[in-house]
Every structure is written in C-alpha cells, then in structure tokens.
Amino acid sequence: MARFALRRLGGMVLVLFAISVIVFAIFAVIPSYDPAAAIAGKNRTPELVANVEETWGFDDPLPVQYLTMMKLVFTGELISYSSELDVSEQIWEGLPATLSLCIGAAVIWMFFGLLLGYLSAVHAGRLADRLLTILSVGGISMPVVLLAPACLYFLAIETDLFPTGGYVPLSEDPLDWAYHLVLPWASLAVLFVGFYSRVLRSNMVEAMEEDYVRTARAKGLSEGQVRVRHVLRNSLIPIVTLFGLDFASVLGGAAIITEAVFNLQGVGQYAADSIANLDLPPIMGVTLFGAFFVVLFNTLVDIAYAYLDPRIRLGESAR
C-alpha cells in the first residue's frame, strides 16, 4: 500500500508538471498573446510596455518565465494579468458554487442513472426496457450547450418557474440555494443519467448470465436478493471507475458551459472568462486545479476498485 501510494504520488507530480508545461507552451506560441500590452492597458506607450515587461519578467527566457510562474503557483501568489486579482483567491471564491453544482449533479446522475439502469436490466427486452432505452439515448444525445440554454429559456425566462441564474450560498438560504441550482443540476446530469443507465444495464444483463448467479438462485435466494447482492453488486464495479473519472472531469472544467449559462460564478466560469481574455495565470491555475482532481480521483478509483474486487491487489500489475 505504501509503495502504491508513493508511486501514485510520483505519477501525480509528473502529470501535473507535464500539464503545466503544455499550458505554458501553448501560450508561448500564440501569436497575438502579449501580456505586457494587456497589463499596460489601453493608453499604453512603448515605454510603459517595456517597463511592464521588465517588472513582470516577460523579457526573461521562456524557461525562466516558466519557473517564475511555477514558484508563484506553489506559493499561492499567482495573480491575473488582466485583473491583477489573486488567482488562488478567485478559485477559492468560485469553489462553493462549483462544488454545489458538481456534487449535486453527481448525486442526481448516480441516483437516476443507476435506478433507470437497474429497472431497464430487470425488464430487459420488454416494453419498459425499450422506453427507458429511448429515454437514455435521448439523454445521451442532448448536449449541455443545447440543453442548458433551452432549460433557461423555457423554464426560467418564459415561464418564471425557476430563477434565471446566479448562485445563492448554501449557508445563506439552503432552500434558495437548491432552487437556484435545480436547472443547472438537471442540465449537467441528463447526459450522465442516460449514459450510466446504459452502462449499468448492459453490465447487469451480462452478469445475469454468470455462473455465480445461477449458484445464487440454486441456493434458494429470492430473485430480489439475487439481483441486488450478486448481479447489481458486481455490475457496480466498472461504474465506480466511470464515476471517478467523470466526477473529476466535471469538477475540473467540464461544467464550464453549465456554469456560464446559469451565471453561477464558479471556477468554470472563471476559467471561461480567463480564456476569453487570454489570461495565462488563471488558466494555468484552473487547469492544474482540474488536473489535480482528475489524478486524485483516478487514484481513489483504484483504491475503491481493490476494495470492491478482491481479485485486484494494489501495486501489482494485472495478470
């Protein structure tokens, strides 16, 4: 276990390093990218720009610039070139909204995804299964870019059923918090509900043919016990992998569109704004923030896997 943790930690450092280099390199080759001019503002003079370059270190060689930036990342002193606000503070401020959105959506998509998948598998081949299949394929084919604005327009702007956006902190008013998040949660979760129900269904249909399920029936377990303890339990193992990776990617940026459409002022929206401004420090910060979660959840998934499937032992290559 210690070996495993150490190796994973080393891997995490490597991944984050590689990502930071890639992000940095992308900006280095963008032709219109000129942070000094941006900082100097609209009424800039060549002298002012040169001055800015000097003080911010934009005239240093690229590797030096990279190292300077990384130092700032690790000391938490990275600041935006366009707003000159502290990046870690901005991420921190956006975090409650992003976490509320992602965790809530994840709960919804797991609950409905698994429920629909289970029902679909249990009624496999029958009418209920077919209807659920149509429903989930519909969900999978519904991109957030379409669904989120549609929800906003029809359910908030046109009908006033829901607020048109914004985030209310949970500590301020839990009811209002949830009320503001219903549409974002739904828009983000629909795709995953469809996808997870499909995956669970096919896992379960496959598991029902397993010999150990026949054994479970032969020893006199009721159909419900067989389904839950043997079929569902074993079918959930691959779902754990999916969930870990999907949740991490949603947290790490895949919720950008939802946040932007519903004006949630979360980390994703911060990232979107920074990209529009070609503002490297926040982009670097948010990217590393997201990558950190992806790597972290990947590790958690592996640990959960070894717990869920005793045949897998951590630290050994699969044979």
Next chain:
Amino acid sequence: MSAPLLSVRDLRVDFATEGGLVQAVRGVSFDLAATEVLAIVGESASGKSVTAQTIVGLTRSPNARIEGSARLEGTELLTAGEAELLRVRGARIAMVFQDPMTSFNPVYRVGRQIVEAVRAHRGEVDDRAARELAIEMLEAVEIPEARRRVDSYPHELSGGMRQRAMIAMALALEPEVLIADEPTTALDVTIQAQILELLRRLNRERDLATVLITHDLGVVAEVADRVLVMHEGRVVESGDLDDVFYSPKAPYTRSLLGAVLRLDQPPPQRPARQRAPLLEVTDLVKDFPLRRGALRDRDADRVRAVDRVSLRVESGETLGLVGESGSGKSTLCRTILQLLQPSSGSVRFEGSEIAGLSRRQMQPLRREMQIVFQDPYASLNPRKRIGQIVGEPLRLQGVAAGEERRRQAQELLARVGLSPEHYDRYPHEFSGGQRQRVGIARALALRPKLIVADEPVSALDVSIRAQVLDLLAELQEEMGLSYLFVAHDIGVVRHVSDRIAVMHKGKIVEEGSAEQVCERPLHPYTRSLLAAVPVPDPREARARRAGASPV
C-alpha cells in the same frame, strides 16, 4: 424399492429462440431413491443439464415451455409457486456446478456465501451461528484449516478446494437431494478422484441422494448405482450400473462405451518407420517475471514455468506430453514454437538452432511447424469465412493467391472430411468437431513437418473425439507428419503416442515408450496420475476401491 424421493415423469422442455424452437428435453422419466447415486450420462446438448435445472425451476422463463411432472416426495415442483420453490432450492435439493471458479461470486468471501445460503432458509440462525455452521461444513468436506479458509475469497483457493467449498455450501442445509452437474470436469484427474471419493462418502454417511450429471463414463463407473443415458433430449437407456456397462441395449450406449479410450486396453498397433530426429529440445527454460522492478527485474520475483526441459520428436512419430493444469505444457509448446522467447536452452529443428531467432528469421520456419489449439470455438475468428481461415497461411506465406488459393483451401477442407462447399461458411455454422477439423486444415495448409497439438480434443465429446483422433492418425500416415500431442488425459495420450513425456511443475519427470510409461511407470507422480484416472469399468473400479490402493 420404496417410494422414490424424486420422481420425474415425461419431462419436456422447449425453448423458443431466434433460430426457432429448441426441444432440449423430449420426455424424460426417472425415479431417484432416497440413498442412491443416479448418474445421468450424455454428450453436450443431450439435455442432461436442462433436465436437472428444470426440476428446481432454474430454467423457467417466458421463452421456456415446460411440461410433465417432477415430484419431490409427492410435491409437484414444475407447477409450484416461486415462494414454494425457494424453500426447496438449496434446502431440500442442492446443486453443485461444473466450474467452481465461476460458480462462486468472486467478490464475496467463501464463508459469507455459505452463510448467505443458510440465512436464506433459516432466518432464525444468526450470522455467528451460520458462520460456525459454515466452518463445520468446510471441515466435513475435508478442507484443512477451515477456520481460516472460511474467510478466503474464491480465487485464493485451489480448484479442488473451491469445489469442496461448493459442496460444503450445498450440504449446509442438509438437503435430501444433491444434483452435481459435471462436478469434476474442470478439475485435474488427481483432484477429480478426491472429489468423487468425497461424493461417495457423503452419499453413504449422510444418506444423500445424488444425481450426478457427467459426460465421463469413467466417473460414472466410479460412483453411480444406477445410470441414465441421454441422447438428444431423450433417455435412450437406463438401468443398474453393471447392466448398462456390461450389457448395454441401446446402440448409442454401445457407441459411447466403444469411444472410451481405456488405459488398460492396448492401443492400436503403430507402424514402425525409419526415423530421424526432427525436433530436439535441450535444457529449455522459460521464466516469467512476476513483478516488474522499478529499474530491473529481480530474480526472486519470477516464476519458472518450464524448467530445464529436454525432449525430442522424431520424424513421423507422436510424442505425447501429459500433465495437469499449471504443469507448463502450453508454455512449453509456445516456447518451442518461439511464440514465447525462451529464457535459456536450445531448440533445434532439423538440426539447426531456432531458439532466440527473430520473428523475421522464424518466418520461413513457420511453414514447417504449425499448431492446433484446444478450443475450436475461441481459436477461429468468428467474422471470417472458413475458406479465408484455411487459406490465410497460404496468403501470409505467399504460397498461393486467387483461384489457386481457393482451390488449395477447398482441397484441404476435403482432406479433413469437410466439403469444399463449406468454403464460404462462417465458424458459428459448424459443430465443435467440424471446427476442430477446420483448425487442423489450417495447420496443414503449408504442409508442415511438425504439428503441435495443444489439447486438440479436450473440448470435444467422446464420439467426436474418436473421429478427430482417427483423422490425425490418417494424416500422419499419409503425410509423414510428426506430432507433439499435448493433453491432460493420459488415456487419450496413450492412444495416439509412440512415446510419452510426463510433465509436472515445469519439469519432465518421466519419458519413455507409451507402453512403458503407462504400464511400468517409474516416477511416483506418473503412478499417482495413472491411479487417479477413473476406469470406465464398474467391476474394476470396485476392485480398486476394495484393494484401497494407497494413492
């Protein structure tokens, strides 16, 4: 005979499938007395498993039509409600299945799965008491250190141990009937002998009526009191053990008995030929690293699958290689063919060294040595036509193209007893035996000198097996082929081999003429292997048991 415990009358089971109606069971009747062992014998698709599973309602589905009657002490099971059936399953009729690896749920501890069975029927028993019962049952089936093993996961037990645990689970509720569906088919012969002994003991000591489903007449002769022979969904013969074996009435029973390859019957005389060494293997070693080190592999973390093996195959002869699972047979074959890189040692083919040759250097030699695999289902690409499969070696080696390739492939099909019209069909349209013929045709395509046959008949029914073995013998005679014939079944090996090598834990422990190895074995392992082979002869089996040969 007193009133039977289980009475099945005119059982019929049809399944509606996409391919039409499948009549799996077509009128089966039998009685099971309270203390007897009834063997149901048949080849694949004879309906024996469906019969057993239907009795406890495991085949019920909207696609199944079940008719007839199955009474357990007068209670009709076929029409019983689900709740009533649940009380029978596991508690009064317990089942044990073929593959103990896949029959346990891999994610739960063995003890927990036994506890689950107990608690399903006896809600009043708490977890602690159920666990004690599980340990007691594991002890009853002679699992050493049961108190520790109860917390093992299935994959942590050996195959034989798993099947014992499976039987322990079946016995936990003291059922009146045990249905064992091919309980030893997935096990090595020495383990099989132990499990059969266990079943016999349980039947005797616990008055456990047993239905033993098997394809192996040797197993039947070892344990059964009465026999039911099934063929294509019907009972073709039934009677006491000795009657069925010594005076079979049905032609099918006779052909089944005739197809058995007995160790104690002399195999067909093999013609003597002029011989020259074709394949010489010397001190061949194959190691597998268990775990990759950070920088280099450490010696401690490797497993030696093939341990300094030396053997030779002469032209025109068959060397039989026999051993149990995990003995390294398949790894040895692959290493000889350079499909796996040898760790050390020498492999000479027609006098020249081939160990360590690159893929490119091996390419021309691949024509000379071909392989036939065990599983004719898995080793043919389901999306390719038979003709393409057989013609592929010709294409890869640039031997023939276009019409000529087609002609040659059709010739090969004809040669292995298939028809040239089969050229455009797909593998799933063929039976197991036919598919193995396709595999042989593919191996023959390049007119090789050596064919490595890795368990070529293990997946086949006995009647089909005889045909495939005859085909191999014919081809050898005609084309002067040499075979390295690998099998776990020493009866089959004896039947086809000039010489036999016995492999155990990566080493060749004994090598000699087929007759010497089978009749005057020198190594203790060979002796235990031979003693464990069930004899398809009830009198002989009884004599052996009475003599209680201390094996």
